[in-house]
Amino acid sequence: METTHQIIFENSNSMADISSDSVDLVVTSPPYPMIGMWDEMFSAQNRKIHEALNNHNGSRAFELMHRELDAVWNEVRRILKKGGFVCINIGDATRTLNGNFALYPNHSRIMTHMLRTGFTALPEILWRKQTNAPNKFMGSGMLPAGAYVTLEHEFILIFRKGGKREFKKNTEKTERRRSSYFWEERNVWFSDIWTDLKGISQNLSESKIRKRSAAFPFEVPYRLINMLSVKGDTVLDPFLGIGTTTFAAMAACRNSVGYELESGFRDLIFSGADKIVPYSDERISKRIASHLDFVKERFKAKGGFKHINNNYNFPVVTQQEKDLIFNELISVIRNDKNVIETTYSDSPQDKFCIDEKDCSEMQIANQISPQKKENISTQLRLLE
């Protein structure tokens, strides 16, 4: 299997290189309106934003910044296939202008525009970005009627263009089954509040472009891509930053396109891509190791499994996980036109066993697989 990853250093308010109805999934995090680090970038796009900020007119600056984003969301609507999803990671902003402290509700402004554009809103995810910063409690401390609640969460707004995606052809159905995730991953990934994500260092000390990358953790696009697309699909990020969505698409066996205004991020994106082979292996190994831990616990608690995965011969909870397979990323080659080509193995690999103990458990499952995998009591005895 092969995928391609294209990086385009242009404004995504016009994605002329992408044909209409051609992208399966959009995963992105725009610059957050009314967060100070983006003032300059928004002002460069529309001088009136600079004036509104200078005049301390928060609501006008907020609205004008969102109009810049609206143009990108309109393009997203054009290029997305029917049945495709859009995931927008966004945080609200707080700011004091002219002595007035206020919340600028970015998530609800984006939601309103997306609904007007004709997208269907779906249940969203809130991810908790807990901080220990001493200044996280805002306002007048312990004195009533003057303190404000902390801002320690971000939203992942989820939309769909039109109705449910259909998988009609046999090849489409097969790829969908090969792209399945574990039952226990489903239980976490499809819960509305994510509390297990760790923030990442955003320090860009050597960059002349800005001090902080504003990157989201790899896990955010990696989960969303696995949840809402299948292998071989195309994922777009219209606000690519240092390339996290591209790396996640590479690891998950999807094609990708990323738009980024700052061409100065080129080296950072390509050096990140060079590291993705071992990183992707590590993430897959962790998923398998966590699954084996889950298997051991569930054997103890519930006493067995009804299904065995056809590729790895380990037990799985549901029929839908039987064809699940991880494709090992083998090579990442950059050609000179801002396109990266990646190749994958098509067969399950022994090396994804984490350590000897886990490997031997997989061997045990291997031994039972030829003798009709449904023998729960045999599994129980062997894994005790």
Ligand SMILES: C[S@@+](CC[C@H](N)C(=O)[O-])C[C@H]1O[C@@H](n2cnc3c(N)ncnc32)[C@H](O)[C@@H]1O
């Ligand atoms: C919040 S950052 C995205 C970070 C990204 N998720 C990552 O992990 O690196 C937003 C990015 O969008 C870029 N940007 C802002 N407006 C843009 C536009 N109209 N077209 C393309 N890129 C844009 C900014 O330069 C910035 O790098």
